[in-house]
Amino acid sequence: MKKKAAARGATGKVTRGEVEDFLYHEAALLDAWRLDDWLGLLTSDARYFVPSNDRPEADPANTLFTIADDIDRIRGRVTRLKDKSAHAEYPPSRTRRLISNVRVVERNAKELRVESNFAIHRFRRGESIREYVGHYRHLLRVERGRLKIARREAVLDAMELGSMGVVSFIL
Amino acid sequence: MNDRPLVLNDPQAPSFQVNRSSMVDPGILELERRRVFDVCWIYVGHESEVRAPGDFRTRTVCGRPVIFCRDSKNAVRVFLNTCRHRGAMVCREPEGNAKIHTCFYHGWSYDRDGRLDGVPGEKDYPASFKKSDYGLKEAPRVETYRGFVFLNFEPEAMPLEDYLAGAKEYIDLVIDQSPSGQMEVIQGTQEYDIRANWKLLVENSFDDYHLLTTHSTWLNYLKNAGVEMKRPERGHLLPAHGVGKPLGNGHAVIDNVNFRGRPVAKWIPVYGAAAKPEIERIRAELVARLGEARAARVADTNRNLVVFPNLVLNDGSSMTVRTFQPLAPDRMRVSAWALGPKEETPTARAVRLDSFLTFYGPGGFATPDDIEALEAVQSGICATYKEVPWSVMSRGMEKPGEQLNTDELHLRAFWLQWDKLMRAEPRAPG
Numbered sequence: 025m026k027k028k029a030a031a032r033g034a035t036g037k038v039t040r041g042e043v044e045d046f047l048y049h050e051a052a053l054l055d056a057w058r059l060d061d062w063l064g065l066l067t068s069d070a071r072y073f074v075p076s077n078d079r080p081e082a083d084p085a086n087t088l089f090t091i092a093d094d095i096d097r098i099r100g101r102v103t104r105l106k107d108k109s110a111h112a113e114y115p116p117s118r119t120r121r122l123i124s125n126v127r128v129v130e131r132n133a134k135e136l137r138v139e140s141n142f143a144i145h146r147f148r149r150g151e152s153i154r155e156y157v158g159h160y161r162h163l164l165r166v167e168r169g170r171l172k173i174a175r176r177e178a179v180l181d182a183m184e185l186g187s188m189g190v191v192s193f194i195l
Numbered sequence: 196m197n198d199r200p201l202v203l204n205d206p207q208a209p210s211f212q213v214n215r216s217s218m219v220d221p222g223i224l225e226l227e228r229r230r231v232f233d234v235c236w237i238y239v240g241h242e243s244e245v246r247a248p249g250d251f252r253t254r255t256v257c258g259r260p261v262i263f264c265r266d267s268k269n270a271v272r273v274f275l276n277t278c279r280h281r282g283a284m285v286c287r288e289p290e291g292n293a294k295i296h297t298c299f300y301h302g303w304s305y306d307r308d309g310r311l312d313g314v315p316g317e318k319d320y321p322a323s324f325k326k327s328d329y330g331l332k333e334a335p336r337v338e339t340y341r342g343f344v345f346l347n348f349e350p351e352a353m354p355l356e357d358y359l360a361g362a363k364e365y366i367d368l369v370i371d372q373s374p375s376g377q378m379e380v381i382q383g384t385q386e387y388d389i390r391a392n393w394k395l396l397v398e399n400s401f402d403d404y405h406l407l408t409t410h411s412t413w414l415n416y417l418k419n420a421g422v423e424m425k426r427p428e429r430g431h432l433l434p435a436h437g438v439g440k441p442l443g444n445g446h447a448v449i450d451n452v453n454f455r456g457r458p459v460a461k462w463i464p465v466y467g468a469a470a471k472p473e474i475e476r477i478r479a480e481l482v483a484r485l486g487e488a489r490a491a492r493v494a495d496t497n498r499n500l501v502v503f504p505n506l507v508l509n510d511g512s513s514m515t516v517r518t519f520q521p522l523a524p525d526r527m528r529v530s531a532w533a534l535g536p537k538e539e540t541p542t543a544r545a546v547r548l549d550s551f552l553t554f555y556g557p558g559g560f561a562t563p564d565d566i567e568a569l570e571a572v573q574s575g576i577c578a579t580y581k582e583v584p585w586s587v588m589s590r591g592m593e594k595p596g597e598q599l600n601t602d603e604l605h606l607r608a609f610w611l612q613w614d615k616l617m618r619a620e621p622r623a624p625g
């Protein structure tokens with residue numbers, strides 16, 4: 025898929041199938057805790073957001089979010105998560121992400137806006153499952169023939185975080 | 196429970212121990228509800244969350260569903276959210292503005308002042324039925340200190356200002372961040388459960404003893420981002436000096452020299468070079484308004500304040516208002532908000548919120564590890580508290596004078612007040 029996108033050199037002909045493959049690949053990297061490889065999928069100005077549950081449509085400049093990372097903070101987050109002293113994720117939880125209903129909702133010459141649904145199950149020893157359900161909003165860019173993530177927003181459906189507790193892993 | 200002590204305080208030994216059953220036993224939570232939560236001033240919300248007549252928010256306070264709102268004269272009111280007819284929750288929306296709250300079950304409706312307004316088929320009630328007898332019930336006492344609204348279910352309770360005692364000084368320091376003396380809650384609520392006893396979060400909220408071990412990844416993040424951190428001075432564990440202080444009535448604070456940056460007003464590289472002039476401008480305003488000494492007090496120290504029993508104001512990397520309600524002995528629900536000066540510029544507001552997320556909240560670089568610590572404690576004690584009944588809280592007990600933020604005098608102050616209330620006989624009914 026990467027080669028095909030390279031051959032076209034633009035977003036115009038990126039198919040939904042290619043976008044789906046890309047999102048599945050991202051999910052597989054995160055579930056496998058291959059966080060450095062995951063960083064490789066991001067643009068150098070990428071951002072990562074998890075809005076507060078009661079303000080899913082807001083702007084992090086004027087609204088308290090759960091997570092609002094620029095690329096430096098994303099890198100810091102990965103550094104932290106790879107450290108055994110990130111106690112909330114040590115031992116690392118196991119996650120399994122199901123991604124579906126992938127739609128390319130907008131595209132221009134440089135970027136694609138993609139929405140998809142996710143259900144992420146998180147398992148820790150001796151604990152009941154924690155379920156994170158919601159939708160992703162990805163802004164994808166084609167850079168040197170490859171799809172890259174310029175922005176990813178994980179919007180949770182629950183009215184409050186409640187029994188999910190924390191968002192200590194990468195959602 | 197009166198027959199077995201839960202807090203052992205022996206100033207001679209010296210030793211201070213807390214019985215772990217107080218974090219596990221359902222009977223203790225039942226007693227806490229009556230002897231602690233129902234007689235203390237409990238935080239409801241901030242005035243800025245309801246601004247105009249009819250604005251409302253529904254939330255749970257002291258285990259009760261309440262409507263926190265503004266009435267027709269724009270006064271703050273707190274109604275119990277239960278219909279006077281047969282009890283249904285009258286308002287089921289989280290927030291909004293309404294002239295009338297209608298109970299959907301049989302259609303009784305209440306106006307913004309809580310008066311029963313409409314009763315379908317009213318004429319079929321007996322002649323003795325008077326609508327004026329059936330307004331929404333209010334919390335017996337509601338009082339406000341500098342925008343922070345509290346309720347009390349004990350009608351005879353002392354006034355809020357007396358209750359707050361030494362905590363007022365620290366709330367005043369928060370308010371001084373605003374040129375007009377008005378702080379506001381910023382939209383976006385962090386609401387999450389912790390699988391631990393609520394008192395563990397009280398302890399954790401101002402326990403600086405755990406900072407290096409629990410939050411090393413956060414400290415590393417700051418260092419990697421270019422924040423300067425000195426080696427701890429002699430007798431200290433942390434990069435900067437800080438003290439722990441009881442403030443009366445179980446309230447207490449840690450009061451620290453700042454090394455971690457503050458939106459009002461101490462710039463650190465994490466904020467980005469572009470924000471530097473803005474932070475300097477805020478600093479200059481502070482100095483002009485308050486003078487050098489007071490400005491330095493506001494900007495160069497940070498403080499974690501516990502208002503007994505369940506309100507925490509963390510005036511640190513940003514400003515958080517955090518309250519928590521016990522759901523079970525081993526579970527609580529936390530609600531947290533960011534607070535900022537009303538007149539803050541968009542740039543400063545963005546810095547404040549960004550700085551908040553470096554440390555605080557369920558997706559921050561520190562709070563998740565705090566939560567993990569509390570859950571580890573709960574898991575550790577829940578089945579072993581009979582064999583291992585006591586937790587140790589004696590740091591600093593032999594030191595004369597000033598106690599550090601890494602000592603435990605302030606934690607002991609909380610527990611002593613808790614113990615005093617739990618031992619008090621409830622007032623005779625009637």
Ligand code: FES
Pocket residue numbers: 278279280281282283298299300301302303
């Ligand atoms: S319970 Fe509210 S109208 Fe009947």
Ligand SMILES: [Fe+2]
Pocket residue numbers: 399405406409410561565
């Ligand atoms: Fe902590």
